[in-house]
Amino acid sequence: MAKFKVKKKSTLVDMTAMTDVSFLLLTFFILTATARQPEPLPVDTPASTVQMKVPDTNIGIITVGGDGKLFFGVGGQQIRINMLNRISEKYNLSFTEDEKQRFALIEGFGVPVGGLKQLINMDNSERMSSGIQNSGIPADSVDNQLKEWILAARYATKEVNDAEMRVAIKGDAKESYPSIKKVIDILQDQKINKFSLLTNLRSEDY
């Protein structure tokens, strides 16, 4: 009788190619992931079921938090420099070329125009530390600096990218309605009747 011997197959699979591919993908995702910028004013945005993502370009974000404090930030470094030029003209301030370059890297800020130079010359960690930007941008009827910033940002976006700037309001969920209303009124005074509210994705069943 011939003996049949089932040849035992090796369970080892060559994983080299798989490792190569997976690490390639991993590298890709690590590189494309933008590091989350520290925010000067952390806010907890409310949740909604809206699926539309915020665009990255041509957008100005007004942050409202901490009892009506207002922060402003606009995307794009060229736009920021252009915006700063307009503001410095308006308020008779002068910034050196180095200061402009530094300003271009600031994502968002919340100081009156007078304190801007000091803010620019701080380093990043100092800028984000508490107590530095605790006044926000003034937006009362006597001295409406937020209005000027938005206006400058809109002009700058138009000039640099030839596009309309979208305005988004990023408010804290617990912020009272009047402080949001104040921002909306500023926008409407500039005939911006369409804007976005930034929200998180609602996870629970609603």
Added chain:
Amino acid sequence: MAADVEVKDDGKGGKVRSKKQAGRVDLTAMVDLAFLLITFFMLTTSLSKPHAMDVAMPDKNQENKEDLLELADNRTMTILLGSDNKIEYYMGLLDSPLEGPTVTDYGKDGIRPVLLEQLKRVPQVTGDPDKGLIVVIRPSDKSNYRNLVDILDEMKIVDAKQYMIGDIGTAEIELLTREGIYN
């Protein structure tokens, strides 16, 4: 020369070879880890981005204030946002409401069934599918930003075509105070 060759020959002939190691390393754990990280980065890049809810406000129309659109009573529903996450709504005019005013909550057990019912009923009453419900949202000073986003989200969920955000009047604030949701 000759000695060199001899030495070489000697080395080959001796077969003192070190045992060849297997070229395979078990990569399973490494692949597991890599895929775990890929999943993590994929999710964080797409999920961390905030979402934008578009809002269109009615134009303030400061030039000609008289040029305002008259709205039919039976089509308008006014939603007042009070404190403590409560809503009060009524149909038609405040002085002679067709329905309500009723206090309710946000979400699927509160305002949503009311909105869905009215959205179905109003076109039947007006007899024109284009003349649907118009929702007027009036946030009071005691409501917060979350309430505003919630009610706008509700409009998206029930697919209300016409809605707007307006200012609250003193009579309506009095109504909210009477119901105890203005504190």
